[in-house]
Amino acid sequence: MSTSASSSTSTPPSGQNPHPLLENNDEKNSVVIKVGMVGDSQIGKTSLMVKYVEGSFDEDYIQTLGVNFMEKTISVRRTTITFSIWDLGGQREFVNMLPLVCNDAVAILFMFDLSRKSTLNSVKEWYRQARGFNKTAIPFLIGTKFDQFATFPRDEQEEITKQAKRFARAMHASLIFCSTSASINVQKIFKIVLAKAFDLKCVIPEIEGVGEPILIYVDCAKWRSTIVSWFTPKGPSRNIGQIRQGG
Template identity: 85%
Template sequence: MEHIMSSPPHEVPLPPPGQDEALGGIEESPHPNGFHHQQSTSLDQGLAQSPRQEDPSTRYTPPVQTAPPISRPASGLSNPAHQAYNDYRQSSGEPSSNGRNHVVIKVGMVGDAQIGKTSLMVKYVEGSWDEDYIQTLGVNFMEKTISIRNTEITFSIWDLGGQREFVNMLPLVCNDAVAILFMFDLTRKSTLNSIKEWYRQGRGFNKTAIPILVGTKYDHFVNFPPQDQEEISNQARRFAKAMRAALIFSSTSHSINVQKIFKIVLSKAFDLKCTIPEIENVGEPLLLYQSV
């Protein structure tokens, strides 16, 4: 049975200034071998597990190209996404116009409808949040570029509409992704149960992307009775363990762990040291990533 919030919104304190900035908690020294993909196991009934192994074939060094940077839009919808995908395939690893190395990290976002995928993407890229719901029709994509020493890193973020009629566009979102965010709404348990199928289908198109399990709307979830919070938190932990995925609870409206999601993606992609403190207590926004 799904939980429906009946109490007024809980005033969740914002993170201290500077806590969620773009590079806080990341050592600014990319791994010389480039992207690091850790293949996870299949989620068989939410509980499959296997010993952690390092597979050299899962390491990928982006190719360096001499072609000039390709100009592409910051966001798009449905058909334009196909052109952006082709641009992404051509531009990853190319030098930028200022002579610095340029790497594109593609991040896919999948999950049921109305869970906050687009809101989280817009919050990360533009720093804004709109409480009005706008349904994603097909695929949305946005980009954000950060700098680490002599390297410009562009997050190319792909958001798939959660309606089942858009599942045929899943390859567009998952293919070549360095990381996939498997997202669910903390206030609707059915969206967490759906993660099994999203994981199965997403892994069918990309077996080496870094998996991240993201729970949204923590600002509402925190109002749930403690026993309900514990039940959902424990189920999310089990899924994350089976997926060998980091687990992060977030709130777009209150800026909780939004930036940290992409810091953790960056640290895992480049094998960087990440010093973001983990949070593992029920009743707080869980953030677990070091043991995967």
Template identity: 85%
Template sequence: MNPSYHNGYSSDSHAQYSTGPAGFNPPVHDSTSQDAEQTRLTFSPSITQQPQPPSLSRPSSAFSSGPERHGASQQHHETSQRAQPAKNSVVIKVGMVGDAQIGKTSLMVKYVEGSWDEDYIQTLGVNFMEKTISIRNTEITFSIWDLGGQREFVNMLPLVCNDAVAILFMFDLTRKSTLNSIKEWYRQGRGFNKTAIPFLIGTKYDHFVNFPREDQEEISVQAKRFAKAMKASLIFSSTSHSINVQKIFKIVLAKAFDLKCTIPEIENVGEPLLLYKSV
């Protein structure tokens, strides 16, 4: 069933970045496959193909032998190759934690592969995927770590949280109990990594939007309160309808490198909340 969304919002749009200047009382502070193909090209409109330098090899001459001509051309080719700027590479580790069956793996697969499978496969332990994008002369690899939500896997939390640049604390918008669990996930995650940028991510918005207005307001207000206490960005998403999936990782990138992000915020109940500028 396709929900009827307010204000005609649609799936993820592309944001632009430009260089800019540089929690609940927690105990420790704290769409389609085509979209995936487009990410490399549209993530930054300023990405351009570097033009190749014109060949400077001399034309054939009756006064020069074949080997000499080949040697001059090869020498210039090697010099041209050395003149090309080497690409920088950066790895951004992103951890994903939250209760079982809330859509962590689905969101990761949707972002990396651009696909979505309705059949749920429970994560046992830790899932790991990578996606590389190019911005100007830099290759950025998102290294995404997804922890199974069963409590028996909590001993693997350090594997997911240690060295993470950002941690996505995720909950199911249609199950209030998973939002209440965020307190404990946040406490434990911050225990292993106090510097990671926190995000509070609500999943399954396509189902949540059909809830009665008062239920939507209750969950939205509570999520805003939690996000404020966590000093976290708050984003409602839907994997099946490609709502805010790409934007989550664009905002992660912007915050990781102190870049200006032009994605508009959404703060009205009844719409997929997207709040990140004030944290």
């Protein structure tokens, strides 16, 4: 399945090669971005992957046993970008397959179910183990089933949102709440992965309010005042292009 994304350019300094996504030449570039997905079982990892790749949602999905894998190809200018998405089953007996999912990943989505707080608490251990195999992947904290979460009492939403923000600060991670069944923030997750992977400017508006589909990504460095033992710092970024809102 192929889609396209738009980008705007900025001129590189004299003497520097342009970014591969921004080159204006006749040669077609090809890039693969490996994305790992980890978290407890039955939190919606497979549903998110299938929704992004195929555009469909099935409530009666078969639980992942081991590792599931899908690809989606998009085009940015004259560059073909393939998202190689690896989904690890959440049962503890599959933790030995974690290296298969994490090794060489450009980004890792640490996922939890917004309607089950215990799955958010589990993120700390998933993060610790995944970082043992890949210390450089860009971290994302993804809360699923926002459509269900939105029906919770205000005080419960506030408690879980605050905890998720604390975890994201400690991880130096972007924080995104999504819903596959309601098509909320699904496309935007991977647009932001692309922007972070290639230091492109992303103009998707951030959302931070309780009760809203949280989307915080612009400057994760501003969260670094919170120092917790289970994080790995991410280097500084630079803006050399643009990913536009939409989808």
